[in-house]
Amino acid sequence: MLRHKLLSLIAITFSPIFLLLTTPSIAETSSIPKYSDAPLNLELLNNPKGGVVTANTIKLTGLTTPSLWLAKEISENKLLDNWIAYPTTQAESSRVDLVVNQQIWSLLDYLERYEFVNRLGSTARKDKYNLRVFNYQGDLLATYTCNFQTNPTPCNIQMNVQYKLGSNR
Structure with a gap:
């Protein structure tokens, strides 16, 4: 009887913790x-085509999206060299590929890179x-991907x- 009560108490005590550990987050x-x-x-940097x-x-008629110009001019001028923004197609969501200066990127620590991304x-x-970050050698450095179908x-x-650690090793 005492053993049964003890097991019940343990089950009641740890059930919420177990649920927290096993229930998937959002x-x-x-x-x-x-x-x-x-x-x-990179050829599209000098010769954009197809809505890129x-x-x-x-654009002479209004704002051009995505609006990364201000970010480039204010704080990312040395790190962010250029970008290529692709419109949505049947195969893919819209995305922007940032091209960063590898020398500046390599000086940043992991948290500074994460904050930039x-x-x-x-x-x-x-x-x-969605966003991808590359250097001029075409190496994928980071991504920021979203599901725009949910709210x-x-x-x-x-x-x-x-x-990650500030080197190319």
Whole structure:
């Protein structure tokens, strides 16, 4: 009898903890799509076509999205060199590929890189763009991917471990 009461007490005490450990969080239950695996196309920086927008593209009739110009001019001028924004297609959601200065990127620690990706990813998310970060060699450094089909919009940041500690080793 005492043993039965003790087991019941243990079950009641640890049940909420077990539920917390086994119940998936909102981030786990909402499906965030994998980032695009399309290669970086640096040729589009000088010759944008098909609705592609770069940092050098200016619309004469209104604002150009995504609105990353202010971020580039205010705080990212040395790190963020350029970007290529792709419109939504039947195959993929809209995305923006940032091209960063590898020398500056390598000087940043992991948290500074994460903060950069999060800040610019949040800016791109407002215009419903996913974000990828590359260097000029075409190495994928980080991604910021969202599921725009749900509300609130869950997002995921992935950082390339190779460049995590400030070196290319």
